[in-house]
Amino acid sequence: MARLILASASPRRLQLLAQIGVTPDQVIPADIDETPHKNEIPTLYVQRVARQKAEAIASAHPDSVVLSADTTVALGRRIIGKAENEGEAKAILKLLSGRRHRVHTAVCIMKDGKAHQKMVTTIVRFARLTDKQINDYIATGDWKGKAGACSIQGSSGSFIPWISGSFSNVIGLPLTETQHMLQTVGIVQ
Secondary structure, X not given: OOOEEEOOOOHHHHHHHHHOOXXXXXXXXXXXXXXXXXXXOHHHHHHHHHHXXXXXXXXXXXXXXXXXXXXXXXXXXXXXXXXXXXXXXXXXXXXXXXOEEEEEEEEEEEEOXXXXXXXXXXXXXXXOOOHHHHHHHHHHOOOOXXXXXXXXXXXXXXXXOEEEOOXXXXXXXXXXXXXXXXXXXXXOO
């Protein structure tokens, strides 16, 4: 059986894979430029970045199966990235407050030089947040390193009254689709 490399620094993706009984042989985060291109729409952005991550690691490990993913929060055509500081995190939360947004995750598997890709979208409804709720949440530091400055499985989960679509997608890896892709390439039964 081919070795599986997870091309991600996300501990959440590792935990999600464990839920479906998959333990990568190696975890090697891909070091690529994730800056969106000018006028790039969110769905094309996540697909491009996921593929570039997989290709970067697969080029150095051609005999392995490489799994990568990229997740972004989108408000219309606008890509909402990870906040760099508290001010950006507050601005993102104010922007999402009381609105629906989409979480797009692209999964890419490279095997034998071929890319297998899938994108999943989940619609997320945010409650209307007060300044106090935003400030209290920012003080927790839970926003750091997270697309859209929040995580549904963390303390900001209380800001989300409903979602339409895959819950695991919002965390960072759509499990049903990922498991099916891993079955297709022979990593899982």
